[in-house]
Amino acid sequence: MSGELYAIGVDHRSAPVELREQFAVADDDHARILAGLRERAGLSEAMLVSTCNRVEIYGVAGGVFAPERVLPALAELQRADGEAIVDHVFVRAASDAARHIFRVTSSLESLVVGESQILGQVKDAFDRARDSGTVGPVLDRCLSLAFKTAKRVRTETEIARGAANVSSVAVELARSIFGELGGCMALVVGAGEMAEGAAVHLRTGGVAEIAVVNRSAPRGVALADKVGGHYEPWERLAAQLARADIVIASTGAPHPVIDRALLKPVIRSRRGRPLFLVDIAVPRDVDSDVTELPNVYLYNVDDLQEIVHENLRTRRGEADRAGAMVDEEVGSFVQWMRTRAVGPLLGELQAFGRDVVDAELERLVRKLGAVGPEQRAAIEQMGRAIMQKLLHRPMSNLRNAHEHAVIPTAMLAEALAALFELGPRAGDRRAPPEARIPQATPEDATAAAALAPTTDVLAPMSAPIREGTG
Amino acid sequence: MRRAGCGVHRDRAQLRHAMILLLFLLAALAYGAASFAYGADTGEPRDGQLPAIRRRARPLLIAGTVAHLLLIGLQCVDGDHPLKNIFLATSFGALVTSFGYLALSRARPLDAIGTIVAPFGLGGLALGVVFSSVNAKTLPTGGAIASAHVGFASAGLAGFTLAAAVAGLYLVTERRLRRKKFRPGTPTMSLTGLDRLHHRLVLLVTPIFTLAIVTGVLWILQAGGPHMLRGRVFEIVAAAIAWGASVALLVTRAAWGSRGRRSAWLTISAFLAVLLIVISYGVRG
Numbered sequence: 001m002s003g004e005l006y007a008i009g010v011d012h013r014s015a016p017v018e019l020r021e022q023f024a025v026a027d028d029d030h031a032r033i034l035a036g037l038r039e040r041a042g043l044s045e046a047m048l049v050s051t052c053n054r055v056e057i058y059g060v061a062g063g064v065f066a067p068e069r070v071l072p073a074l075a076e077l078q079r080a081d082g083e084a085i086v087d088h089v090f091v092r093a094a095s096d097a098a099r100h101i102f103r104v105t106s107s108l109e110s111l112v113v114g115e116s117q118i119l120g121q122v123k124d125a126f127d128r129a130r131d132s133g134t135v136g137p138v139l140d141r142c143l144s145l146a147f148k149t150a151k152r153v154r155t156e157t158e159i160a161r162g163a164a165n166v167s168s169v170a171v172e173l174a175r176s177i178f179g180e181l182g183g184c185m186a187l188v189v190g191a192g193e194m195a196e197g198a199a200v201h202l203r204t205g206g207v208a209e210i211a212v213v214n215r216s217a218p219r220g221v222a223l224a225d226k227v228g229g230h231y232e233p234w235e236r237l238a239a240q241l242a243r244a245d246i247v248i249a250s251t252g253a254p255h256p257v258i259d260r261a262l263l264k265p266v267i268r269s270r271r272g273r274p275l276f277l278v279d280i281a282v283p284r285d286v287d288s289d290v291t292e293l294p295n296v297y298l299y300n301v302d303d304l305q306e307i308v309h310e311n312l313r314t315r316r317g318e319a320d321r322a323g324a325m326v327d328e329e330v331g332s333f334v335q336w337m338r339t340r341a342v343g344p345l346l347g348e349l350q351a352f353g354r355d356v357v358d359a360e361l362e363r364l365v366r367k368l369g370a371v372g373p374e375q376r377a378a379i380e381q382m383g384r385a386i387m388q389k390l391l392h393r394p395m396s397n398l399r400n401a402h403e404h405a406v407i408p409t410a411m412l413a414e415a416l417a418a419l420f421e422l423g424p425r426a427g428d429r430r431a432p433p434e435a436r437i438p439q440a441t442p443e444d445a446t447a448a449a450a451l452a453p454t455t456d457v458l459a460p461m462s463a464p465i466r467e468g469t470g
Numbered sequence: 471m472r473r474a475g476c477g478v479h480r481d482r483a484q485l486r487h488a489m490i491l492l493l494f495l496l497a498a499l500a501y502g503a504a505s506f507a508y509g510a511d512t513g514e515p516r517d518g519q520l521p522a523i524r525r526r527a528r529p530l531l532i533a534g535t536v537a538h539l540l541l542i543g544l545q546c547v548d549g550d551h552p553l554k555n556i557f558l559a560t561s562f563g564a565l566v567t568s569f570g571y572l573a574l575s576r577a578r579p580l581d582a583i584g585t586i587v588a589p590f591g592l593g594g595l596a597l598g599v600v601f602s603s604v605n606a607k608t609l610p611t612g613g614a615i616a617s618a619h620v621g622f623a624s625a626g627l628a629g630f631t632l633a634a635a636v637a638g639l640y641l642v643t644e645r646r647l648r649r650k651k652f653r654p655g656t657p658t659m660s661l662t663g664l665d666r667l668h669h670r671l672v673l674l675v676t677p678i679f680t681l682a683i684v685t686g687v688l689w690i691l692q693a694g695g696p697h698m699l700r701g702r703v704f705e706i707v708a709a710a711i712a713w714g715a716s717v718a719l720l721v722t723r724a725a726w727g728s729r730g731r732r733s734a735w736l737t738i739s740a741f742l743a744v745l746l747i748v749i750s751y752g753v754r755g
Contacts, residue, residue: 163654172654177647179660271727274661291648295730303650310653 003044005138005337007097008070008089009056012111015088017052022080023071025050030125031132033077038134040073042066045136047129047143049104051121053111058101060138067091095334098142102326102333105146106153107160114159114315119150137340142333149329156325159318162311166304167201169311170278173299174205174246177276185209187244188229189237189258190251191219194280198248199227207246213237215251241266247277249285259287267293278304342398342413348422353391357383486548493541494599500534501592508584524581528572531588535568538595545598553620556751557597562620563748564594566628574632578667579658582642583635590631597752615689622682627744629675630712634741636668637734644731665729668737669719676716679744683709705747712743 010020025033030048037046043059050056057070071089075082092100103109105122126143129135135143154160163169171181178184186207188199191214199210210229213236214220224231232240241247241263251257258277267275272295279286279300291298361380365371371379398416401409416422507527542565545551545558552562571587574580643661646652659667686709690698699706719736722728 169654173647173652175660176643176652176654177661179663272729272733273727274730294732297647299650306650307654 003060003062003138004065004093005097005142006043006059006061006065006067006070007056007092007100008059008067009049009054010071010085010088010090011054011056011109013109014090015085019085019088020053020055023050023055023074023078023085024052025055025078027124027128030128033074034129034132034134036077037070037073040076041070043070043134045139046134047125047139049122049125051118054104054109056104058097058139058142060136067093094337095330098333098337099326099330101142102146102149102330103323105143106150106322106326108153108319108322108326112164112312112315113319114161115164116154116160119147123147138337141336145329145333149326152329153322153325157318157322159315159322161314161318162307164308164311164315166280166301166308167198169304169307170198170248170280170299171201171205173278173297173304173307174202174276177274177297178245181206181246182208184245185211185243186229186246186248187240188212188223188227189247189249189285190214190281191216191223192250192252195248195250196223196226198250198278198280199223199229202246202248203227203229211240211244213240238262238266241275242269245273245276247275247286249277249279250281251285252281253285254283256287257285258290260289260293263290263293263296267296270295280304338401338409339399342409345413345417345422346395346398349391349395349416349420352420352422353387354384357387483548486544490541490544490548490599493537493544494595497534497537497541497595498592500530500537501588501595504528504530504534504584504588505592508581508588527581527584527588528575531568531584531591532572534588534591534595535565535572538565538568538591541595542598552624553617556748559620559624560627560748560752561594561598563624563627563631564591564598566624567591567594567631570628570632571635574667578663580636580639582639582658583632586635586638587632615685615692619682619685619689622678622685626675626679626682627748629671629678630716630737630741630744633668633671633675634738636664636671637737640664640668640734641731641738644734665733669723669729669733672716672719672737672740676713676720679713679716683713705750708743708746708750712740712747715740715743 010023012020025048030050033048034046037043037048037057037059041059041061042065043057043061045060047058048056049058055074057074059070061067068086068089068091071085072082074080075085100109105119107114107116107118110118122143126135126139129139163172174181174184181202184207186199186202186209188195188210191212195212199212203210210224210227211232212220212224212227212229213232213234214223215234217231217233221231223229237257241258247258249258263275274295274297277286277290277296277298279298282301284300286298286300288298288300290296357380361376361383364379365376394416398409398412401407401412407415504527507523507530538561542552542558542562550558552558567587568591571580571583575584639658640661643652643658643664647661687699687706690702715736719728719733719740723733
């Protein structure tokens with residue numbers, strides 16, 4: 001039998017960041033850790049996902065495997081405190097593990113549901129594991145399907161719709177006003193941490209030019225350098241407002257620094273160009289009466305937060321639909337695992353059936369003497385048809401069994417192997433067919449006689465069997 | 471022989487009428503379904519079913535427009551050409567509007583405007599088929615000038631309809647942004663994109679509309695002399711308002727860069743004035 005799939009680890013729900021960070025694995029360290037895990041924890045396949053919200057090991061193990069050994073092994077390799085983490089570790093196996101991997105990849109287990117980074121992070125982790133040679137057929141299949149599912153979830157649901165942080169919402173709003181931001185100029189008023197975050201987002205969003213206006217020149221220059229912009233002294237605020245399309249205001253001033261009196265002449269000089277003001281300062285930097293001026297759009301931090309909350313509500317609403325999609329895809333993976341696990345056994349069962357038919361056919365031909373090729377083909381066809389019909393139901397039941405059934409897959413497979421003497425216990429596979437064919441008892445012969453078909457075609461077939469087993 | 475020829479002619483006319491009826495039903499169904507499909511997706515997205523409905527809107531509008539075009543072709547063969555009366559001319563104008571919208575929206579997210587264009591196409595179609603036969607007020611014939619006037623006027627109506635629809639969408643989007651009701655990420659054109667588009671449409675349609683006014687005046691003078699102009703004071707004033715609004719938009723934009731709400735309202739005013747002219751023609755004949 002092939003191994004079981006496991007997902008073992010800690011995430012933002014199960015462990016605080018102080019514990020997670022002890023186990024976080026640097027990108028360069030993946031190969032060493034994966035090799036160590038295979039050796040110490042007994043995993044035949046393994047990959048490691050280490051992000052700021054989770055440290056998880058996806059692996060395959062067969063036979064006697066103790067999943068609780070995995071995290072201590074990782075702790076040992078990372079020289080971290082293994083005892084502290086024990087109560088925070090989750091272990092998922094088989095279809096639960098597959099579901100977990102699919103949900104993580106589809107961003108359903110993320111802190112911000114629907115965020116796009118996790119897919120890239122899992123892909124990177126998978127590539128690193130493949131480069132380290134620790135990916136086998138199970139993880140390969142599982143992750144390929146998980147990536148496909150994540151893509152489906154993103155395109156068929158609205159789980160990734162709308163920005164989930166204030167800076168991204170500001171960039172999206174700017175796009176709603178100006179379209180592509182390539183031709184836009186952004187003005188950052190203030191040089192604090194919030195201003196920096198917004199400026200970075202705008203730069204990523206494609207803004208062509210960023211000017212930083214700040215009362216303190218050194219801080220302003222430092223921020224301008226950091227975001228690839230240029231510094232302008234505070235006295236040039238009005239002049240820069242006349243040029244800018246997007247203004248991010250984030251000073252520490254106790255009163256508004258941009259008001260209607262300042263903006264009115266500026267707006268006149270702008271010849272109707274829209275001005276998008278984003279006020280992320282508390283206390284506010286932009287007086288609310290500027291919205292009375294034409295073509296001025298002002299959003300403060302509360303307005304942006306409200307949009308973020310609405311987007312997150314939508315995402316959470318979509319999570320159920322996405323979860324149903326994940327379950328559907330997990331089902332197809334589990335089916336593949338099941339077929340893969342019992343595939344060799346079913347092959348052996350069919351080979352056994354074929355051997356029985358061939359042996360009985362030879363015996364019959366020897367007994368009957370002159371049998372023409374057409375008759376031989378007809379007898380052979382009938383023998384194979386009976387064999388297929390007899391084996392169809394047990395094979396189908398085994399293929400469709402699952403681990404939560406009354407008789408789980410593994411037990412059914414064991415029983416089948418034992419009853420038909422298949423697999424390693426069947427002894428020498430090269431033994432003559434007769435040696436492996438169950439010999440009928442006299443009671444079986446009587447029953448066979450009672451059930452023997454009366455048609456001419458079947459009569460010669462049933463007679464030698466009775467004879468051979470008698 | 472003559473009787474047989476008449477019979478064939480009558481059979482062909484009957485076939486044409488049957489085809490016109492069939493095309494009318496097809497076009498009406500397609501326009502109606504397109505109106506529903508476009509309307510279903512305006513505003514906030516609500517559930518996963520809507521995008522699928524929305525995806526069908528454009529093919530439905532294309533189907534309606536093609537059936538409408540074939541219908542107008544058959545009507546022309548039947549002698550009911552767009553120059554014949556105001557209803558047929560309006561139907562032709564609605565067809566040009568649909569074509570114009572389909573061309574404009576090929577590479578631009580202008581679905582919201584489909585909610586106006588598709589019902590407009592349906593209305594024009596109904597006017598051209600249902601009402602033209604009931605109350606066909608024949609326009610005075612004037613040869614080439616009349617044809618040119620109706621052609622320019624239909625194109626002008628189509629252009630102003632599209633420009634006003636874009637300007638209307640601009641105003642709605644602008645209002646939502648100003649009131650902080652706009653949800654970023656909504657698949658629609660940006661505010662500046664809408665502003666630019668309706669300005670370009672007005673830039674394109676103003677010379678056409680100017681030609682429509684000139685040929686209209688010439689047609690009236692040709693048909694009945696200067697005293698006929700006195701009977702058309704309402705239409706002349708409305709045309710002057712429409713022309714004045716569109717020229718004001720273009721001049722203020724070129725001279726002072728004026729844009730935004732004021733420009734959008736000028737475009738809508740021009741369209742409303744053109745609509746009044748069409749209604750006046752429809753009512754008075």
